[in-house]
Amino acid sequence: MALDDFDRALIAAVQSGLPLVARPYEAVGAMLGVDGERVRARLAAMLDEGLVRRIGAVPNHYRLGFTANGMSVWDVADDQVDTLARQVAQLTGVSHCYRRTRHLPEWPYNLFAMLHGRSQGEVQRQADVVAALLGPACRAHDILYSTAILKKTGLRLKGTNDVQD
Structure with a gap:
């Protein structure tokens, strides 16, 4: 551009x-x-x-005291995932919620929700709330905890006439 x-x-x-x-x-x-x-x-x-x-x-969640950050991954029935994802996205503690393509048989998860807490126990309690909301539409889930802070950057000038994100 x-x-x-x-x-x-x-x-x-x-x-x-x-x-x-x-x-x-x-x-x-x-x-x-x-x-x-x-x-x-x-x-x-x-x-x-x-x-x-x-x-x-x-926000830098770590500097705000939210040191337990877990990407919760959910295997949700395809015919219900969009409706349920909108509800999960509204929950306190969920900063990102989105649908992804499954990669069977290794990766059955199609719903991702980033949960933030001051401890892994707090994140687990939030995951329990998500599990209750998803109910029988959810067949399996896991939580992948962050081990490092990744540098987040926004729009950057790349060249004289181009930009990158």
């Missing part, structure tokens, strides 16, 4: 994250010599154009 000079400057200003201030668009605008509304409008347009997939907070 070709970017103009303002787009490049805007991406460079926000690629490490928005400033943690009450009015982040105004703060970015001040760095770029424009008002915050222009920053907000252009970022919204980038979302609409598909240049940016989302704008949101990416």
Whole structure:
């Protein structure tokens, strides 16, 4: 995608994250010599154009005290997984919930839900809530606990006219 000079400057200003201030668009605008509304409008347009997939907070769960993070994986009946996944996604403690293709016979799981807690026991209690919600539609599940923090990055300038995510 070709970017103009303002787009490049805007991406460079926000690629490490928005400033943690009450009015982040105004703060970015001040760095770029424009008002915050222009920053907000252009970022919204980038979302609409598909240049940016989302704008949101990416918390460091470990620094917030949530040191037990487990990807719970579920083997849910295909005819019910979409409806149940929407319900699981609304549960407290679930930050990500999505359907994936099974890879039988090794990997029977088709529903993934990231659970966060201050202990593995807390994550297990959340998984018990998910299991109760899924009921007999769930044939099996497991929890895969995080062992390392992966670096999360957003949109980055790659070349003179291209971007990567």
